[in-house]
Amino acid sequence: MNFSLNEEQVMLKTSARNFLEKECPKRLVREMAANKQGYSPELWKKLAELGWMGLVFPEEYGGVGSTFLDLTVVLEEMGRVLVPGPFVPTVVLAGRPILAAGTEQQKRRLIPGIANGSIIATLAFLEAGGELAASAINVRGTTHGEDFIIDGTKLFVPDAHVADYILCVIRTGDGVSKEEGVTLLLVDAKTVGIHTEVLKTLTGEKLCEVVFSNVMVPRGNILGVLGNGWQIVQRILDEAAVAECAWMTGGAQWILETTVNYARERLAFGQPIGSFQAVAHRCANMAIEVEGAISITQYAAWAISENDPEASAAASVAKAWCSEMYKHVAGDGIQVHGATGFTWDHDLNLYFKRAKTSEIAFGDGRYHRERVAAYITGEGN
Amino acid sequence: MDFNYSPQEEAFRREVRGWLAENMRELPPWWGRPDVPGPDVDSDEYRHFSFWWHRKLYDAGFVGIAWPKEYGGRGATLIEQALFNEELARHRAPGPVNVIGIGWAGPTIIAAGTEEQKKRFLPKILSAEEIWAQAFSEPGAGSDLAGIQTRAVEDGDDFVVNGQKWPTGAAERADWAILLVRTDPDAPRHRGISYLLLDMHAPGVTVRPFRWMDGDSSNCEVFLDNVRIPKTMLVGKKNLGFYVAMGTLEFERSQLGATVGRENIINDLIRTMKRTERDGQPLSQDPVLRQELAQHWIETKVMKYMGLRMLTSQLKGEATGPKANLGFVMAGESIQRLQDFAIRIIGPYGQLARGSKHAVDNGRWLRSYLTSRGVPTIGGGPVEIKRNIIAMRVLGLPRSY
Structure with a gap:
């Protein structure tokens, strides 16, 4: 048992x-x-040169061959300074599932470029219902010879306006359960019929509406098995x-340090x-929540790296905790700063806004508490 | 980072599991069974039972696991100690007695005591042949421990002590107590206090038990009237006892057993929720209660990993004293919310006490609800003081007093 970052991870953290x-x-x-555009191509290039985009991909696909835990070390530092741009969508939302479920050909085609x-790349998941559930996937893909034709609207798609590929969660069939019939398709973002519009957001992050009108996607672009995409999702x-927890934990540490100073x-x-x-005592409370966030996030990241059977439950525990933590810490930071903290010019407001966005992203506290409840009672609701 | 244990540690865990499986068969039928009538926790019968069990743990080498072998310990690491606490809680087995001796007096004597004191006291702490109490705070000085008034005056080879200590734990049945006294009334407050080992059977020691609000009647007030304590019973340097005591407080920090204890409580509550119907559905299906239930589980897991992070720091020899308060504050306040939740789950039955007709689990929940208002947020320094320590010594904020 050793709950600390190893020497390489500490070096990675310091250099980041x-x-x-x-x-x-x-x-x-x-x-x-x-x-x-929402990101700096110069900074993006430098991140790539540092090998961060390739961190979690094997060397044979042009990556560095590090673990998911190593990636969260970097994400924590990125969250600390609020790095703008499509890093998480490209690496986590698209790159990771391609590595996990892609064919050899798909991997060879996309991962070296991502790395x-x-x-x-990005992931198009949410729709009008705004719900993280298989039942909310209604954008349809219908078979048309060797192609699929996609029709419908995806919402809150991060950085779709600059993406080369959109990994799209669509419905290709109706089974007994809503989970059946969900399929993941790799869509070239320049395909005819795709219309992307950037929404105006709280943080200025680029969330998009992506409208698919008669978009033809070759069958070979299915990621994983037709109708069995929900597992990947x-x-x-x-x-x-x-x-997101790692990102939040980094930001919260910046707030705590700034506020204590x-x-x-x-x-x-x-x-x-x-x-x-x-x-x-307000500062002490912030420190307690942050220490909890660091601990549970690192554990969850380790569990994912190790394919631990507890990984999914750990992810929900961590996200439920961090979602509330970041909001509390950001609010407390403003409170301790008084009127200064409430100004547009003070950087605290960037974190306060991001805390709300992060809470919403990939399931808020309520969503993950219900998942935890299902896990510990063995009963859905 | 690695949450797996070494083969040696896993072997130790297996040894503990095997031993518990074998020996828990000898526990009396009422142990862990609220439906079977058993002795009151304050009764002689219960006392005999807990000493009998302690002796078994001791003979098996499970008391003082991380203590040096030369003083009767096992000579293992804090990991083995933590694993043992975890297994004990997981099996819902009784723990050792002499908690203050093993957790406070012993570690202090190991850290600051003379060789003579170590030889004299440590083995009998582990065997529970001598039971210890803690006489630090007074009616007029609790959180502000440096304000104690109990005086010790040197007289030949002795200190002569006068004063009053409260609350002292189970002093009525104690043979010895760790004691803070003022030895220099003219020095700055923190630098005029000494740390002594008090023979509770010495002339001039009077003990008066009182009851806590949860019904526990084992706690005491101690009056010291011209009590002579030999100077050989001084721990550390004269007038620097406050710092010896702060060291003592810093030993109390592995929470792994407590975490598993919380998991047990939550699992018990889940069972109750599944068989309790309200509005035509089991409580386990109530979306509002599910949110709250999950939050308790989440806090338990967060505390578990905070504790493991702290344990890793401790094993590396880092100073974790002030930092451990992060987990202590959270655990203390969290267990109160959990116990409150438990009473709401069992509804009107929550107000039925031990021995009452219709009481759920023989009033267990009521008792622990009340108990959670004491030690978790007040004992060992109230959470307000712990937050001060976090602010000053973890965050580096200026003193507030």
Whole structure:
């Protein structure tokens, strides 16, 4: 039993911290929120050169061959500075399922490009219902000779406007259960009939509406088995949830450090406000929640890396905890800063907004608590 | 990072499991069975039972697992200690007695005591031949321990002690107590306190038991009237006892057994929820209660991994004292919410006490609901003090007092 990062992971963390502090200042984050593309191609190229996009892919596909846990070390640092761009969609939402379920040909075609930063990819999952359930998948794929024809609208698709490929969760059949008949299709984003529109969001992150009108996709682009895609989706959701947890944990640590520094320096009634227990205890509460988040996220990431049978439950435990934690910590950070913290110019607001987005992403606390309840009672609801 | 245990540690776990499977058969029929009438926890019968079980644990080498062999311990690591606590809780087996001796007095003597004190006291702490109490706080000084008034004056080879200690744990049945006294009233408050080992049978020691609100009547108040304590019973340096005591408080930090204890409570509640119907459906299907139930499980898991992270730091020899408070505050407040949830699950039966007709699990839930208001958030330093320590010593915020 050894619950600590190993030497390489500590080095990865330190170098990521140093690199991002220099290369991803808040000025860039704010600029990209307003920018149409939403990411800096220069920074994207540098991340690729560092090997981050290839971190979790085997060397034979141009990757680095590290573990999912190693990836979360980097994600934590990215979340700490709020790196804008399609990193998680490309690596976690698209790259990982392609590696896990793709044919040899699909892997050879896409993963080297993902690993070297030349391919941007994303996942089109949610629809109008906004629900993470198989029953909410209604965009249809109908057989047409050797092709599928997709019709319908996907919502909240991250970075679809700059993506080269969209991994699309569609319905190709109706089984006894809603899980049957769900299929994953790899869609070239430039295919005729795809219309993408960027939605205006809380954080300036680029979530898109993607409308498919008579879009022809070759049968060979099915990821996994026709009608059996839901299993893959579940694995994507577990990994995405844990990736989001790492991101949140990094951001929360920035807030905690920034807030504690402020409480040490800001004077009121002739003394630092951190010497008032009303403030000090709020900071202590933040520290408790953050320590919990670091612990449970690292465990969940380890469980995914090891294919541990508890991985899925651990992902839900972690996401439920971190979703609430990030919101609390961001809110407390603003509170301790007072009016300063509420300004547009103070960076805290970027984190407060991201906390809400992160809570929503891949299932909020309520969603994951229900999953945990089903797991421990052995009964669905 | 690796959550697997080494072959040696797994072998130890198997040994514990095998031993428990074998020996738990000898437990009395009422153990762990609320439906079978058994003795009150404060009764002599219960006391004999717990000493009998302690002796079995001791003979099997399961008391003082991480203590050095030369003082009667097993000489294993904190991991084995944590694994043992985990297995004990998982099997719902009784634990050892002499909790203050094993958890507080012993580790302090190991860390700061003289060789003579170690030889004299440690073996009998583990065997429970001598039971220990803790006499730190006073009616006028609890959270602010440096404010104690009990005085010790040097007289030849002895300290002569006068004062009052409260609450002291089960002092009525204790043979010895760890004691904080003021030896220099003119020094700054923290630097005039000494740490002594008090013979509870010495002349001038009077013990008066009182009851906590949960009905536990084993706790005591201790009056010290010209009690002579030999200077050989001083632990650490004179006037620096406050720092010796702070060291003692820092030993109490593995929570793995407690985590499994929480899992047991939640699993018991799930069983109750499945067989309790309200509005025509089992409570386990109620979407609101499911949310709350899951939250308790989530907190349990989060605490488990916080605890393992702390244990790893401790094994690496890092100073984890202040940091351990992160988990302690959370655990203390969390168990109160869990016990409150339990009473709401059993509904109106939640108010029925032990021995009452219709009481669920013979009033177990009511008792633990009340008990959770004491030790978890007050004992060993209230959560307010723990938050102060987190603020000052983990986060580096300025002192508030």
